[in-house]
Amino acid sequence: HDLEMKARKASEFLEDGDRIRIEIMLRGRAKYLDKNFIFERINRVLDFITVPYKVMEEPKRGPRGYYMLIEKTK
Numbered sequence: 001h002d003l004e005m006k007a008r009k010a011s012e013f014l015e016d017g018d019r020i021r022i023e024i025m026l027r028g029r030a031k032y033l034d035k036n037f038i039f040e041r042i043n044r045v046l047d048f049i050t051v052p053y054k055v056m057e058e059p060k061r062g063p064r065g066y067y068m069l070i071e072k073t074k
Contacts, residue, residue: 007048014051014072022046026065038066046070 010020024041026033042059049070056069 003045004048007045008050010045011049011051014049014053014070017072019056019069019071020053021067021069023062023067024065031065042066042068 010022013020022042022045024038026038039059046053052073053070054073056071057067059066059068
């Protein structure tokens with residue numbers, strides 16, 4: 001339910017023309033999980049977003065995990 005709520009809020013921000021940064025925070029050993037597993041988690045969030053969007057930055061590794069940027073398609 002929490003994932004759906006966050007995706008709904010992200011859809012509202014995209015409707016307003018804002019960019020969204022989706023970040024998967026990883027701690028400890030989780031930082032070394034299989035990349036496919038992590039990207040699968042990011043895609044689960046993207047599946048709940050109802051507004052058409054385009055990916056500005058593909059998933060990148062950051063200091064706390066992975067992140068990506070999306071914006072509304074014009």
